[in-house]
Amino acid sequence: MSINAEKERWELSDAWHNKPASRKQLWAIHCVLRVNTLGSSITRKQASDLLAMANDREMKNYKT
Numbered sequence: 001m002s003i004n005a006e007k008e009r010w011e012l013s014d015a016w017h018n019k020p021a022s023r024k025q026l027w028a029i030h031c032v033l034r035v036n037t038l039g040s041s042i043t044r045k046q047a048s049d050l051l052a053m054a055n056d057r058e059m060k061n062y063k064t
Contacts, residue, residue, distance in 0.1 A: 021047035 021029075025047035026037040032054045042050075 017043060017045035019044050025051065 021037075021040065021042050021044050025044065026040060028051055029035055029047060030037050032051065
């Protein structure tokens with residue numbers, strides 16, 4: 001992969017992370033964390049991080 005293609009990939013990734021959270025992400029946050037997400041202005045990256053933390057917490061609870 002050329003340097004320009006790699007740079008372009010990261011720029012697209014940054015653009016994706018800064019967009020508002022998707023409806024699916026907001027619904028998942030609502031279901032898992034029981035947080036009202038109506039009118040929320042969190043980014044896709046923030047939503048992804050919240051869901052990852054919730055998943056990690058749940059997995060620790062299931063370990064024997």
